Amino acid sequence: MKPLNRLQMAWRAAQDIADGMVVNLGLGMPVNVSDYVAHDFDVVIQSENGIIGVGPLASANAADPDLVDAGSRRVTLRAGSTIIDSAASFAMIRGGHIDVTILGAFEVAANGDLANWDNRIPDKGPLVGGAMDLAASAQAVWVLMEHNTRKGAPRLLERCTLPLTAVHCVKRIYTDIAVISVEPEGFLVHQILPGISRDALQARTGAKLAFAPDCSDLAAPAIALPEI
């Protein structure tokens, strides 16, 4: 079976979101997760610029330049939503009122350390945004990232090599080939893509993997990527 594409990865993470959760979605791949949350769930999507209850993207004729999410996308409001200022929004984040934040990442370490803000791009200034606040204080931090870099290097490591976003924060990792949790003992695999052996997965990972007794196949429905 082919590795999951980024929309299938978002779909897979969405399966673990429960009715009633308050969720913050990071820029890039994670924002797609909201498209796959069960329609009959009341899930509150928090955007750090203060929109509490982000709905689907706005249609072109309904788009409003003052109704934007943290990724500058023009969005709609869900029933029950409210809009607050940035100080209150980050009080909500820092105060532990976010159940789950789903973030992209460059690297995750076996102790839960997260590196997702500084990829050391030459000549570019640092861009941290709200990542450190979310990673430090959301009740759970889930990471959505490809298992390996384009060059094939592992992103799951014994220790991060890039600058940290927060220490000991990641609880789960959804990659294109596995679902993995971070336990006190390190990485624990819950699902693997059919066709990839445990040894092959270990070979593509930079830290020791343990396998859950109920470790199962990773599967997702076919979802086509939009034409670019």
Add this chain to the structure above:
Amino acid sequence: MAIEKRRATADEAVAGISDGATIMLSGFAGSGFANQLVAALRDLGPRNLTLVVNSATHRLANTHELIEAGMVRKVICSAARGHDKSGLSAFEQLYKDGKIELEVLPQGTFVESIRAAGAGIPAYFTPTGFGTDLAAGKETRRFGARDYVLEQAIAGDVALIRADTADRWGNLTFRHAQQNFGPAMATAAKLAVAEVRGFSDTPIPSAQVQLSGVFVDRIFVADVRA
């Protein structure tokens, strides 16, 4: 004498801002930028400014014009990127050459430091950033089972913010996500100037006011033709 915070022009609204001032600019993701006030500040031309702005530059803001005009000595922000993805912007060139001072903070720390200044709190402990490069050299302390970083308040001389409607008392309402950093910045600056879409000749109903006019010194009704 009756309170009247409205100013007739953007130039009058920014009058008196001087060299060396710390200027707070609201706005996020294209909403809440006081672009007409920033243009008037550029024309006024004070030098050696410190900007307190979430994104050092943004493609929908004109902050970069202050930087390109050589008016800015330092930027305090959470996102130190150019406004234009093609090549190096003026901000990035100055940063690369070490000609502009830069302080990068996590966004929640950025806004809480501003809020703290406006609320009379000189410093506070936050869990954000502990164990990262952004906390290097800062005092840390353990409370209970967690480690925290000591962060200092950030006060401003001037805040230039954008809102929806004002009345003559300076009371403000905001449209959708336009609030972002505006309310906190208005509280933290000695002179808070609001650029608004509309002016209400009657008082804004008390329960609808989102920022008390106590925190706002001058109002400029934006020119819709600009």
